[in-house]
Amino acid sequence: MFTNTKFYHPYISPFDPCKPIKTKRYSTPPHLYIGFQPPNLEQFSPMEALRAGTLWKAFYDPYYSPYEMAKGGFRE
Structure with a gap:
């Protein structure tokens, strides 16, 4: 299983004047x-596909704004 969200820990300089962001x-x-689009992928209905921006559920990637993430926490 894979996840669309990745995390990393940047270098934090001891001389950085700003409060560091430890995990990005x-x-x-x-x-x-x-790799290649497999046959018989599960599809959205036509109305759901218009809302999602793709016909295939495997290619759906929702966007959450940074403000939404701050309010509700991490979503996946």
Whole structure:
């Protein structure tokens, strides 16, 4: 199983005047983990596909704004 969200710990200089961010996160698109599109992938209904921006559920990658993340915590 893979996750679209990755974490890393950047170097923190002892001379940095700002409060450091110890753990940073970034998102990777789902198509990185699928080589060729396999046959018979599960599909959204036409209305759901319009809302999601893709026909195939395997390629759906929701976006959460940084403000939404701060309010509700980490979502995946």
